[in-house]
Structures are given as C-alpha cells and as structure tokens.
Amino acid sequence: MSKQFDVVVIGAGPGGYIAAIRAAQLGFSVACVDAWENEKGGPAPGGTCTNVGCIPSKALLQSSEHFEHAGHAFKEHGIDVAGLSLNLGQMLKRKDGVVKQNNDGILYLFKKNKVTFFHGRAAFAGAAGADGYPLAITGPANETITGKQVIIATGSNARQLPGAEFDEKLILSNTGALAIEGVPAKLGVIGAGVIGLEMGSVWRRLGSDVTVLEGLPVFLGAVDEQIAKEANKLFTKQGLKINLGCKIGAITKGDNSVSVAYENAKGEAITAEFDKLIISIGRTPNTNGLGADQVGLALDERGFIAVDDDCKTNLPGVWAVGDVVRGPMLAHKAEEEGVAVAERMAGQHGHTNFNTIPWVIYTSPEIAWVGRTEQQLKADGVAYKAGTFPFLANGRARALGDTSGMVKFLADATTDEILGVHIIGPMASELISEAVVAMEFKASAEDIARICHAHPSLSEATKEAALAIDKRTLNF
Numbered sequence: 001m002s003k004q005f006d007v008v009v010i011g012a013g014p015g016g017y018i019a020a021i022r023a024a025q026l027g028f029s030v031a032c033v034d035a036w037e038n039e040k041g042g043p044a045p046g047g048t049c050t051n052v053g054c055i056p057s058k059a060l061l062q063s064s065e066h067f068e069h070a071g072h073a074f075k076e077h078g079i080d081v082a083g084l085s086l087n088l089g090q091m092l093k094r095k096d097g098v099v100k101q102n103n104d105g106i107l108y109l110f111k112k113n114k115v116t117f118f119h120g121r122a123a124f125a126g127a128a129g130a131d132g133y134p135l136a137i138t139g140p141a142n143e144t145i146t147g148k149q150v151i152i153a154t155g156s157n158a159r160q161l162p163g164a165e166f167d168e169k170l171i172l173s174n175t176g177a178l179a180i181e182g183v184p185a186k187l188g189v190i191g192a193g194v195i196g197l198e199m200g201s202v203w204r205r206l207g208s209d210v211t212v213l214e215g216l217p218v219f220l221g222a223v224d225e226q227i228a229k230e231a232n233k234l235f236t237k238q239g240l241k242i243n244l245g246c247k248i249g250a251i252t253k254g255d256n257s258v259s260v261a262y263e264n265a266k267g268e269a270i271t272a273e274f275d276k277l278i279i280s281i282g283r284t285p286n287t288n289g290l291g292a293d294q295v296g297l298a299l300d301e302r303g304f305i306a307v308d309d310d311c312k313t314n315l316p317g318v319w320a321v322g323d324v325v326r327g328p329m330l331a332h333k334a335e336e337e338g339v340a341v342a343e344r345m346a347g348q349h350g351h352t353n354f355n356t357i358p359w360v361i362y363t364s365p366e367i368a369w370v371g372r373t374e375q376q377l378k379a380d381g382v383a384y385k386a387g388t389f390p391f392l393a394n395g396r397a398r399a400l401g402d403t404s405g406m407v408k409f410l411a412d413a414t415t416d417e418i419l420g421v422h423i424i425g426p427m428a429s430e431l432i433s434e435a436v437v438a439m440e441f442k443a444s445a446e447d448i449a450r451i452c453h454a455h456p457s458l459s460e461a462t463k464e465a466a467l468a469i470d471k472r473t474l475n476f
C-alpha cells in the first residue's frame with residue numbers, strides 16, 4: 001500500500017520546504033519530494049536558491065568583495081596588505097561549504113518538524129482517488145505516495161538563447177557562472193539584469209575584464225530611474241563595460257573561447273571574443289516531467305502554472321507557489337506564498353502582499369527598493385512628493401569609507417503615505433526592511449521622520465530622506 005499524506009509538497013526550494021514546515025506545524029502529515037542531487041548523488045534540498053542561486057552567489061559576492069577591499073579599500077584605512085593573491089579554489093570550496101550547511105540545515109528542519117523527505121522526482125500518476133492524488137517518485141526514492149492536497153513548488157530554469165545552449169564550460173547559466181575554475185581574462189555577459197550584474201561584479205572583482213550586453217535601451221528598467229542612473233555610473237566607474245540596446249546575433253564556440261556577434265545601439269556590427277560567456281536573460285517556469293497532462297493541470301500562456309490570488313490551481317486540492325507561478329521570481333516571495341498556502345489549507349487567512357515585496361540587487365553598492373518607482377507614479381498619474389538623502393552626508397557611511405549612493409522616499413502628495421523607497425548604497429539590503437515595515441503599516445513619510453534612529457548608523461539616511469520630503473533635512 002502506498003504511503004498516504006495529508007499534504008505532499010513537490011520541490012524543496014524556498015517555496016516548497018517552507019510550505020512543508022508550516023503545514024507540519026499546523027498539524028498535517030506532510031511529505032516533501034525533491035530531485036536535487038549533490039556531487040555524491042545525495043539529496044541537496046533548498047532548490048535553485050540554496051544550490052545555484054541566492055546562497056552561493058552571496059558567498060562569492062562576499063569573498064570577492066573582501067578580495068577587492070584588501071586590494072584597494074584597506075589602504076585608505078591604513079592597512080597595507082603585502083603579497084595579496086587569490087586562492088580561487090579555496091573561495092569556491094568555501095562557497096560549496098556554505099551551500100552544504102544550508103542543505104543540511106533543511107534536512108534537520110524536516111526531521112525537527114516531522115516532514116517526511118523523499119529524494120527523487122515526483123510526477124502526477126493519475127486522477128485523485130479516495131486517498132488523494134497518486135504521485136510516482138523516481139530516483140533514489142522509488143515509490144508511489146498519495147497526497148490529499150498537493151503543493152507544487154518546482155521552481156524555474158535559466159532561459160536559453162536559441163543557438164547558444166548552456167554547456168556550463170564556455171556558455172554558462174547561473175550554475176556554471178558560480179563555479180568557474182580559473183578567472184577568465186575576458187568574460188561576456190548577455191543580459192544586464194540581476195544575475196548579470198551580480199555575477200559580473202564577482203568576476204570583475206576577481207580580475208576579469210567584463211563586458212555586459214543588454215538588449216533593452218535602458219539600464220535596469222524596473223528600478224527607479226534616478227537610482228538606475230546612479231548605478232550605471234558607479235558600475236561603469238568600477239570597470240563593468242555595460243552596453244545597452246544590443247541585438248545579439250550568432251554565438252560561436254571555439255576550442256577555448258566563444259565569440260558573440262551583435263549590433264550595438266548605434267547599429268554598428270561588432271564581434272566580441274570571450275573566454276567565457278554568461279547568459280542571464282531571465283528564467284522559465286519548471287513544469288517538466290511533472291505529469292501535468294495526466295491530471296489536466298492548467299498552465300497559463302507563458303508556461304507558468306495558472307493560479308488564482310490564493311495560489312489555487314484549476315485542480316481541487318492542488319496549489320502552486322514560487323517561481324513556477326506568476327509574480328516576481330524571488331526566494332522570499334516563494335516563502336511567503338508557501339506559508340500562506342499552508343495556512344489557507346488549515347482554514348486560516350494567510351496572505352502575500354505583492355505591494356510590499358522588497359527587491360535587492362547585491363552589487364556594491366547594493367540596490368534595494370520596495371513599492372513604486374517615480375516613473376511608475378508618473379505613469380499612474382499619482383501626485384507625489386520625493387525626498388533624497390546622499391550617504392555622503394551620513395557619518396556612519398564616512399566612517400565605513402563607503403559613501404556612494406542615496407536613499408529616496410516617494411510619498412503621496414496629499415496623505416503623505418509612503419508609496420516607494422529606493423536605496424542605492426552600503427547595506428541597502430538591510431536598510432530596506434524598515435521601509436517594508438513602514439509600508440505594510442501604511443506609515444507616512446512623517447512617521448519615519450519622527451522616529452528616533454541610532455547615531456551613527458546608515459539608517460539615519462532613511463530618516464533624513466523622509467525629512468527631505470518636506471525639505472527639512474538636518475545634515476544636508
């Protein structure tokens with residue numbers, strides 16, 4: 001007889017593993033099935049985020065930033081480093097170690113919360129019967145289990161450019177970009193999005209000459225224009241060669257190099273030669289091998305699993321969360337949806353507020369924002385007030401030796417409600433949380449302006465930007 005569960009979660013990325021834990025906390029019997037394998041063929045739960053996404057990229061961003069600081073920034077602090085050299089092998093090993101700690105942590109959390117873990121690939125094996133949906137698992141685990149309810153959290157894959165399939169040796173997706181064994185002298189990156197900028201920054205800091213080729217004529221179109229302009233200026237100064245408005249043509253592999261023919265914004269035909277090429281042009285939902293046809297699971301026109309606002313699919317008792325459904329492809333969005341679904345299953349009122357999901361790009365300086373951009377407010381015809389405060393005028397930033405960037409507040413012209421907060425600067429990823437909380441509580445800019453912020457701290461720039469809304473900055 002097959003093992004029966006109240007809830008089966010397919011995928012143990014941030015959407016799936018968090019949903020499984022929350023469902024177990026709420027008293028359901030829960031199984032989570034995940035296919036990811038480590039190099040020894042063992043389980044590696046955590047999905048894209050843990051294995052080839054958020055975690056390893058942040059590990060390498062940190063290491064490469066240390067390397068760059070040791071080379072330049074330490075000098076200003078009066079620290080002379082002699083004989084600086086890069087041990088890339090150790091850097092990659094440390095990154096792998098950080099990933100493994102997270103894999104192991106999830107297995108521990110499953111045990112602690114009594115979630116039954118199956119290592120393998122799950123597929124719907126037919127219509128729901130009295131025990132729920134039968135799911136066939138293949139791989140190290142090889143059995144059929146049933147779930148009265150199912151949460152699909154199968155994530156996404158890197159989008160391929162036609163004619164330039166990933167071989168992870170010369171043409172790299174995020175997977176290969178996180179594991180290059182020698183610093184490439186010339187690195188090409190197609191797509192100046194989040195991955196292109198983060199991975200481009202890592203390899204530039206380690207010594208690569210990085211050329212980024214972006215299709216759109218604007219840089220970081222989803223980011224507030226003022227912040228994006230500042231970012232373009234700073235990244236260019238750091239040495240990233242950012243080319244906008246490029247039409248990519250033939251990509252040809254040689255023995256140890258790859259050439260990219262493209263037309264630049266001026267219409268000139270160019271062929272560039274690279275030692276490695278990262279292609280980061282977005283991601284596609286992963287519904288492969290899920291047996292969606294077996295049960296008539298509906299996909300939308302872009303291939304995502306079709307869900308309503310509550311993450312319900314067209315099948316009774318089947319839900320879907322994370323990258324495999326509409327909305328931003330972010331780990332914390334996947335987690336919020338996973339928790340909300342588990343709570344809805346238990347008759348509670350879980351919710352995910354798409355208006356207050358923070359975005360962070362972990363470059364140096366970091367870029368972080370929540371809410372609407374100035375260009376969106378203009379397009380929506382909303383009357384707003386704006387206030388900015390530069391880190392140059394912040395004492396803590398000066399002490400850190402990192403004064404680039406600013407905090408920008410956008411508030412409703414009449415009610416003063418905060419509509420968007422945009423930060424480029426040191427620790428923007430941490431600073432943005434205050435703005436998220438404020439917006440979730442529908443705070444006004446004046447609320448932030450009147451709250452006592454510790455001195456000296458970067459967060460004073462947030463308070464000052466709120467003061468700037470009414471032209472009352474105290475330190476600028």
Ligand code: FAD
Pocket residue numbers: 010011012013014015016033034035036045046047048049050052053054055057120121122123153154155156174195286288289290321322323324329330331332333334
């Ligand atoms: P995934 O994490 O993709 O997990 C899906 C899991 O399901 C995988 O383990 C997969 O093997 C498994 N699976 C698929 N099909 C089956 C099946 N049929 N049976 C069993 N298992 C299956 N987001 C952030 O918020 N912050 C960041 O800093 C960040 N950095 C990133 C850096 C990179 C390089 C990349 C590529 C992404 C990054 N992201 C980041 C995005 C983030 O990784 C995703 O939004 C997040 O992983 C989505 O979670 P998920 O649970 O929906 O899917």
Ligand code: NAI
Pocket residue numbers: 161190191192193194195196198213214215216246248279280281282283328329330359360361362
């Ligand atoms: P992206 O959507 O961020 O950027 C893709 C870029 O490629 C865009 O600027 C787009 O205009 C460009 N592009 C698309 N097709 C092109 C073509 N044919 N030629 C040239 N340029 C082209 O996607 P990316 O960087 O691949 O990342 C995927 C997703 O992963 C992100 O959208 C984000 O959701 C997530 N992610 C999040 C991170 C974070 O939160 N810090 C870090 C990395 C990834």
